[in-house]
Amino acid sequence: MIGKILIVDDVATNRIVLKVKLAAAGYTPLVASTGQNCLALALAESPDLILLDLNLPDMSGLQVLERLRAEPGLRHVPVIMVSANLETQARCAAFRAGADDFLLKPLDDQTLLARIRSFMRARDLVDSYAPHQGGIALLGLAEAQASFELPGIIALITARPDHALKLRREIAPHLSDRLLTLTPEEAMAEGSHPGATPDVFLIESDFNGPGSGLRLMSELRSRTHTRNAAFAVQSSQGCSTGAAVAFDLGAHDMITHSITPEELALRLARLLYRKREADGLRASVQDGLRLAVTDSLTGLHNRRYGMAQLAAIAEVSRRSGLDYAVMVVDLDRFKSVNDRWGHSAGDAVLIEVADRLSRNLRNGDLLARIGGEEFLIALPQTSLNDARTIAERLCHAVEETPVRLGGHVSLHVTVSIGLAASMDATAQAGKDSVADLIDRADRALLYAKSAGRNQVTISRTAA
Amino acid sequence: MIGKILIVDDVATNRIVLKVKLAAAGYTPLVASTGQNCLALALAESPDLILLDLNLPDMSGLQVLERLRAEPGLRHVPVIMVSANLETQARCAAFRAGADDFLLKPLDDQTLLARIRSFMRARDLVDSYAPHQGGIALLGLAEAQASFELPGIIALITARPDHALKLRREIAPHLSDRLLTLTPEEAMAEGSHPGATPDVFLIESDFNGPGSGLRLMSELRSRTHTRNAAFAVQSSQGCSTGAAVAFDLGAHDMITHSITPEELALRLARLLYRKREADGLRASVQDGLRLAVTDSLTGLHNRRYGMAQLAAIAEVSRRSGLDYAVMVVDLDRFKSVNDRWGHSAGDAVLIEVADRLSRNLRNGDLLARIGGEEFLIALPQTSLNDARTIAERLCHAVEETPVRLGGHVSLHVTVSIGLAASMDATAQAGKDSVADLIDRADRALLYAKSAGRNQVTISRTAA
Numbered sequence: 001m002i003g004k005i006l007i008v009d010d011v012a013t014n015r016i017v018l019k020v021k022l023a024a025a026g027y028t029p030l031v032a033s034t035g036q037n038c039l040a041l042a043l044a045e046s047p048d049l050i051l052l053d054l055n056l057p058d059m060s061g062l063q064v065l066e067r068l069r070a071e072p073g074l075r076h077v078p079v080i081m082v083s084a085n086l087e088t089q090a091r092c093a094a095f096r097a098g099a100d101d102f103l104l105k106p107l108d109d110q111t112l113l114a115r116i117r118s119f120m121r122a123r124d125l126v127d128s129y130a131p132h133q134g135g136i137a138l139l140g141l142a143e144a145q146a147s148f149e150l151p152g153i154i155a156l157i158t159a160r161p162d163h164a165l166k167l168r169r170e171i172a173p174h175l176s177d178r179l180l181t182l183t184p185e186e187a188m189a190e191g192s193h194p195g196a197t198p199d200v201f202l203i204e205s206d207f208n209g210p211g212s213g214l215r216l217m218s219e220l221r222s223r224t225h226t227r228n229a230a231f232a233v234q235s236s237q238g239c240s241t242g243a244a245v246a247f248d249l250g251a252h253d254m255i256t257h258s259i260t261p262e263e264l265a266l267r268l269a270r271l272l273y274r275k276r277e278a279d280g281l282r283a284s285v286q287d288g289l290r291l292a293v294t295d296s297l298t299g300l301h302n303r304r305y306g307m308a309q310l311a312a313i314a315e316v317s318r319r320s321g322l323d324y325a326v327m328v329v330d331l332d333r334f335k336s337v338n339d340r341w342g343h344s345a346g347d348a349v350l351i352e353v354a355d356r357l358s359r360n361l362r363n364g365d366l367l368a369r370i371g372g373e374e375f376l377i378a379l380p381q382t383s384l385n386d387a388r389t390i391a392e393r394l395c396h397a398v399e400e401t402p403v404r405l406g407g408h409v410s411l412h413v414t415v416s417i418g419l420a421a422s423m424d425a426t427a428q429a430g431k432d433s434v435a436d437l438i439d440r441a442d443r444a445l446l447y448a449k450s451a452g453r454n455q456v457t458i459s460r461t462a463a
Numbered sequence: 464m465i466g467k468i469l470i471v472d473d474v475a476t477n478r479i480v481l482k483v484k485l486a487a488a489g490y491t492p493l494v495a496s497t498g499q500n501c502l503a504l505a506l507a508e509s510p511d512l513i514l515l516d517l518n519l520p521d522m523s524g525l526q527v528l529e530r531l532r533a534e535p536g537l538r539h540v541p542v543i544m545v546s547a548n549l550e551t552q553a554r555c556a557a558f559r560a561g562a563d564d565f566l567l568k569p570l571d572d573q574t575l576l577a578r579i580r581s582f583m584r585a586r587d588l589v590d591s592y593a594p595h596q597g598g599i600a601l602l603g604l605a606e607a608q609a610s611f612e613l614p615g616i617i618a619l620i621t622a623r624p625d626h627a628l629k630l631r632r633e634i635a636p637h638l639s640d641r642l643l644t645l646t647p648e649e650a651m652a653e654g655s656h657p658g659a660t661p662d663v664f665l666i667e668s669d670f671n672g673p674g675s676g677l678r679l680m681s682e683l684r685s686r687t688h689t690r691n692a693a694f695a696v697q698s699s700q701g702c703s704t705g706a707a708v709a710f711d712l713g714a715h716d717m718i719t720h721s722i723t724p725e726e727l728a729l730r731l732a733r734l735l736y737r738k739r740e741a742d743g744l745r746a747s748v749q750d751g752l753r754l755a756v757t758d759s760l761t762g763l764h765n766r767r768y769g770m771a772q773l774a775a776i777a778e779v780s781r782r783s784g785l786d787y788a789v790m791v792v793d794l795d796r797f798k799s800v801n802d803r804w805g806h807s808a809g810d811a812v813l814i815e816v817a818d819r820l821s822r823n824l825r826n827g828d829l830l831a832r833i834g835g836e837e838f839l840i841a842l843p844q845t846s847l848n849d850a851r852t853i854a855e856r857l858c859h860a861v862e863e864t865p866v867r868l869g870g871h872v873s874l875h876v877t878v879s880i881g882l883a884a885s886m887d888a889t890a891q892a893g894k895d896s897v898a899d900l901i902d903r904a905d906r907a908l909l910y911a912k913s914a915g916r917n918q919v920t921i922s923r924t925a926a
Contacts, residue, residue, distance in 0.1 A: 117685035222580035
């Protein structure tokens with residue numbers, strides 16, 4: 001079931017009313033009447049969102065929240081505290097314990113639904129790339145956690161500079177993060193504050209005429225350097241813009257009534273926390289993708305990536321009509337290195353040879369490790385003659401200096417190279433598939449081996 | 464530089480006016496006055512968006528567009544055609560050639576900027592996970608391309624059912640995709656049309672009162688089954704909602720004036736194409752992530768994932784106080800299998816043993832291949848006694864039936880298992896780190912090996 005929302009309230013009427021509304025809006029409501037109930041149901045059902053009343057019969061909503069946040073599987077679930085309590089201390093305590101919002105009863109339907117939509121959209125990242133809890137653990141926020149300790153950067157954008165400065169003075173004592181007061185132009189310009197791209201924006205909704213704050217937010221959300229920032233919108237006095245539209249435009253928090261500087265600071269800190277959580281997840285995804293295309297020993301591209309890239313190079317060549325060349329490079333007598341000196345010596349040789357090949361290729365050339373001691377090289381827009389020159393340079397670069405192992409041991413290492421070009425004299429232009437080309441390079445390599453190793457052989461026969 | 468927009472127009476004044484506007488909005492404008500100019504600049508600069516005038520001195524804008532779409536590196540760049548030409552044939556031809564929008568001169572500034580923001584936001588996916596062109600090639604749309612041939616599903620939501628049916632009749636001849644007329648309730652309910660989640664929605668902006676269409680779009684964009692759909696909004700008669708807001712709320716196309724059924728069909732087809740392109744990219748990212756955590760030979764989790772998961776299991780155990788157990792499983796005399804029967808026989812044995820281990824574990828147990836012939840197993844919430852029973856079952860499951868290779872060859876295979884529990888009698892509770900636990904299991908494994916193999920040894924000494 002999708003869009004599971006757990007309603008926690010000790011008053012039956014409240015639960016029923018909310019349940020009906022959420023079901024009508026297409027969600028799957030679950031209900032709990034006590035704190036224990038809530039914790040058990042949350043563990044069993046993994047809801048997408050929890051609406052948690054502050055006053056429960058068996059324990060306070062705050063205690064429930066603390067327990068939820070201590071549970072690894074529930075730490076990421078958005079929690080909206082609900083209460084008729086106007087006291088700022090209760091609200092501040094909730095944000096400190098990890099609440100994502102605090103709504104006052106009676107709840108405004110349109111705002112509540114827009115708020116829920118906003119949380120559901122924020123789950124995109126997790127749902128798309130780490131669908132089950134295991135994924136979250138893997139893409140785990142362990143590495144990112146470290147950055148949580150560093151101060152973040154929070155930018156304030158208000159109608160009048162003196163107002164921004166006053167706001168900054170008021171909230172600064174409650175935050176250990178950097179507070180900037182920015183003009184909209186400064187916010188838009190990447191690098192206007194080098195090394196200081198804001199993590200969180202607090203924008204006054206009508207700082208420069210009706211709707212100007214929301215337009216600025218839309219602009220910032222479309223820019224590369226700010227698109228992953230968190231956005232809080234503060235209603236201007238007498239502002240007519242509904243909170244619902246602000247949420248649907250991408251706001252993460254909406255401050256519609258007057259709150260204390262401490263609560264504002266805590267809300268901003270919570271947004272910063274969530275923003276960094278998402279950053280960590282994105283970084284883990286990129287990390288995972290990098291691993292998927294990398295050979296872990298040499299750091300070169302792996303076979304899979306090499307083959308995909310070669311297909312792309314072939315496609316560009318087909319369209320442009322410009323020749324490209326493929327080499328298969330194999331270490332000579334590598335088995336004897338492993339047998340005589342051990343696997344770690346073999347690994348050291350592979351790493352050093354990978355490095356020498358890499359340093360002797362051009363930007364844009366492709367180099368991948370496609371087997372134990374076998375490398376694939378593709379040279380886009382390169383004639384057979386130029387490719388031969390490069391191949392000979394590679395042979396020479398490997399042979400010229402012995403590879404140093406630990407101690408005083410140095411090994412003389414050589415490679416054999418089989419070379420084929422996409423449209424050399426003997427190939428039938430246009431009929432060369434990538435597989436044929438590699439096949440020809442492979443056969444040329446065998447010839448180089450049987451002719452004595454440490455040399456380049458060029459495929460002269462069409463497939 | 465970020466937000467590069469290429470302006471292609473043969474009239475100098477037009478170029479300058481647009482350049483100034485886009486620069487003021489924080490983008491980096493590039494300008495070209497001819498088709499050749501445009502193609503050269505696009506290749507050299509890889510712009511994020513191209514504003515292409517239909518009439519150019521050296522070739523038609525349509526020809527330029529076709530050339531752009533034939534270039535692998537530029538195929539994905541959004542192109543907005545610009546013209547004073549009201550002719551529907553010219554517009555249809557542009558969409559057929561791969562235009563993403565067609566704007567009439569004079570351009571409305573707010574709408575143009577919102578349109579540009581919308582395209583910039585759509586680049587998120589590519590920018591986040593495939594930052595350089597190589598990434599796109601890897602995550603290449605090759606596999607996804609196949610699905611481009613299947614008909615898509617396009618849903619129409621309008622104020623009056625008879626209007627939707629009329630619309631459907633009109634555009635059906637121009638599309639090979641499935642056209643559904645849906646009520647908003649049907650659109651929101653997942654699975655109301657099994658196997659028929661729409662790829663594209665066409666929503667009348669005020670189908671049920673002012674703003675109702677945009678609200679429905681916001682709802683659908685927050686739902687798991689429809690959040691990646693494409694959305695076209697059609698202005699109701701006399702509708703006051705600005706196109707700018709619709710784009711900022713996530714619309715991918717906005718139809719504000721009367722167009723022919725053919726153009727509407729072509730616009731919907733273009734949205735479908737872009738949506739599938741994004742689906743393909745997402746699928747490739749998930750694929751890459753899956754590869755990053757999987758051992759390619761056995762299909763089990765790999766070492767990296769196994770270790771991350773084990774840390775997560777340890778953390779849950781620490782909080783819950785419930786015991787967990789770790790096993791290290793090693794194939795006995797595996798080297799001799801490889802030496803005598805060859806590597807492919809060795810691989811077959813590994814695959815079969817992985818499968819037997821997997822079938823004899825419970826849901827939620829962790830199984831990973833962490834070395835050549837070594838497996839890691841973690842059993843959450845399991846006592847040492849239960850873990851021993853499971854370990855003995857695993858030994859038996861491997862030993863009981865010989866592994867069949869090709870032909871008539873069957874090999875008798877056994878495993879040795881070292882077992883350690885997080886809080887067994889001899890361990891100092893709370894002082895067990897994951898590394899210590901694996902260490903203890905490893906030493907127990909060595910003992911099992913030296914005691915004759917094909918058996919389970921339990922670690923009885925604390926680290």
